[in-house]
Amino acid sequence: MLSRRRANPLSERALARLTTDWHRLNEPFTHNDFVGASDGPCWMVVRGSRPIVCSAPHAVHHARHGAVKLNDAHTGGLALALATHLGGSAVALRRGGLEFGDPNHDAEHPLKEAAAPLVGPGVAFLDLHGMADRDHDVIVGIGATPTRRSFRLAELFVNAAVRHGIDATVADEGTGFNANGPTTMTMWALGRGADALQFEIAHNLRTVHAERDRKVALLRAFTETFSG
Numbered sequence: 001m002l003s004r005r006r007a008n009p010l011s012e013r014a015l016a017r018l019t020t021d022w023h024r025l026n027e028p029f030t031h032n033d034f035v036g037a038s039d040g041p042c043w044m045v046v047r048g049s050r051p052i053v054c055s056a057p058h059a060v061h062h063a064r065h066g067a068v069k070l071n072d073a074h075t076g077g078l079a080l081a082l083a084t085h086l087g088g089s090a091v092a093l094r095r096g097g098l099e100f101g102d103p104n105h106d107a108e109h110p111l112k113e114a115a116a117p118l119v120g121p122g123v124a125f126l127d128l129h130g131m132a133d134r135d136h137d138v139i140v141g142i143g144a145t146p147t148r149r150s151f152r153l154a155e156l157f158v159n160a161a162v163r164h165g166i167d168a169t170v171a172d173e174g175t176g177f178n179a180n181g182p183t184t185m186t187m188w189a190l191g192r193g194a195d196a197l198q199f200e201i202a203h204n205l206r207t208v209h210a211e212r213d214r215k216v217a218l219l220r221a222f223t224e225t226f227s228g
């Protein structure tokens with residue numbers, strides 16, 4: 001018998017809308033040469049009804065040790081679009097530059113504070129990042145203290161992605177990107193009891209010029225794993 005996930009994939013029309021929304025919703029993060037908004041809080045929280053939080057802590061340029069680090073392009077729009085389609089919440093860094101640090105590196109950060117009420121037991125926390133192109137398309141970091149469910153979700157996602165032609169893997173010593181650092185968003189969310197995963201997505205899958213079929217395959221893997 002087909003599982004519910006396989007029996008109810010997102011329709012082609014819904015996937016097309018999700019692909020369009022991804023880049024449309026990313027627009028605010030491109031302001032001021034990718035530093036984002038020039039006023040207001042550095043964080044953005046959009047509340048949904050299902051226990052899923054899509055996170056983009058590097059949606060805009062940010063700072064570590066007083067040096068600016070480039071944004072993970074198009075992860076802000078991806079978090080907002082996925083959250084909308086999954087009925088979950090989105091959190092993102094909407095204003096960056098030198099002033100607002102790095103939520104994935106700073107033990108305490110206003111984005112973590114703002115997201116905290118949404119992050120706890122039973123919540124799937126998807127922390128979205130971008131990496132340069134390499135052997136794998138997506139590396140899923142499970143942190144140093146994965147829950148049983150987060151480990152299972154990582155495997156389900158990787159299987160779904162591979163089935164759709166995306167070269168995904170769970171992070172290991174060879175791949176890096178394990179999200180083990182004590183201050184990563186993933187470890188922070190695991191510490192709050194959530195089932196947290198870090199997704200490092202290769203550049204070629206995220207750009208506006210990426211092949212549409214490849215983007216749809218990635219979105220299919222996310223929606224198949226986290227819709228049920």
Ligand SMILES: [Zn+2]
Binds near residue numbers: 058072104130
């Ligand atoms: Zn990142």
